[in-house]
Amino acid sequence: MDKQRKIIDFCKNELNLDTIGFIKCRKFEELRDFYLFRKNSNLENEFEEKDIEKRIDPSIYMEEAKSIISIAFPYNTFENTLDNGFSIYTKGEDYHKVVFKYLDSIIKYIESLGGKALGFVDSNSLPERYIAYLAGIGIIGKNNMIITKKYGSFVFLSEIITDLDIGNLDKGIFSDIKLYKDCRDCDICLKECPTKSINNFKINPNICLSYLTQKKELEDKEINLLKGRIFGCDSCQNKCPKNKDISKTPISEFKIKDFMKNSLDDYIININNSQFKESFKNTSCGWRGKNTLIRNALIRKKYKGEDIESFKSGSPYLKGYKDRLL
Incomplete structure (x- = not known):
């Protein structure tokens, strides 16, 4: 062999x-x-x-x-x-x-x-x-x-x-x-893309929401694009016809963690260092740090019309984002 x-x-x-x-x-x-x-x-x-x-x-x-x-x-x-x-x-x-x-x-x-x-x-x-x-x-x-x-x-x-x-x-x-011979005339992913990062003219990954949720600094127009996402974006995948009738992973390590099955907005906004390490240290989104997740959770709450005025933080970075959202 x-x-x-x-x-x-x-x-x-x-x-x-x-x-x-x-x-x-x-x-x-x-x-x-x-x-x-x-x-x-x-x-x-x-x-x-x-x-x-x-x-x-x-x-x-x-x-x-x-x-x-x-x-x-x-x-x-x-x-x-x-x-x-x-x-x-x-x-x-x-x-x-x-x-x-x-x-x-x-x-x-x-x-x-x-x-x-x-x-x-x-x-x-x-x-x-x-x-x-x-x-x-x-x-x-x-x-x-x-x-x-x-x-x-x-x-x-x-x-x-x-x-x-x-x-x-x-x-x-x-x-x-x-x-794109295999995609043919299908353009579902282009229509689903929230920022038009993918389009018929020029792909621009720098406005992909998955990237924006990981970016250290966001402009006001980028804040408005997040639309409730805290980390990553699956819009172009969720309705892709080629993702129908596919097999699930046989890799047990990718089973969803219990805490990830819940709403996490308030937990993240109030998270301390020890909680962050315990929850996120072995995830694919923890590497970007606590403040990026808190920022995105604040933006998500604002997007959902929920109160963020009571949020307090000693971080000038997070206070700056709160002030921009109010």
Whole structure:
């Protein structure tokens, strides 16, 4: 049995991971103009790597790399919970920790096959959606998300770079992405997007609500766009036809935490440091800190027409937002 097949079987049989693809490691030179356009148009945000070479050249991370493995981690448990302002992906265990735990197992297995490997998830410079597209993990929809056949768009993406020569030829073509052949004439996600971050003319992730809820400072017009969201936004996913009749995640760590099944507005607004650490330290939204969540909960209460005048805080940052909302 070849090494690629062994890795697929290990992921499926030992880890319950069944959405995996392989490509040859190479420089993604075709993305250079796209990143230059973003840089020159001032579309980069604080979460983006400014060095384009680090974004298009995986060999920077491993000189002897020959292949990249792309793995999708489904996270939707389809548990019925109320809309408390948090995106589905934030309600279970912190996916960074969960995914890295699985990647560590895969890396150790690759090492047992005589290979060297490095794992990546989210906060890295690799073009993970593009790699997943090339590897056949899924299509890139009009909402700029990877959409898999089995789990829809409710997946986290990860990559493993290895010196094993197990990569396939690209299954996707860069120039085909903007054609959205699989979406065809469907434009539901464009209509559902609250800020028109996705549209028929120019995708601007810097006004995506998921990004705005994580942004440190908000302009008044951005405050008005949040519309009750505390962290993340699922609008473009919730009504996507390709998210109908999909499978739920087999990964138990993504089961929704009990406290996340409740309304959290008042709890967050009055939360202290120890409560914050206890509740949010192992979530995907805790990393941004307590004050960002409190700010967004204040905005949510104001949006719902509820009282925020009684809110008191020693933080000038939060007092400033309260004053702006009143």
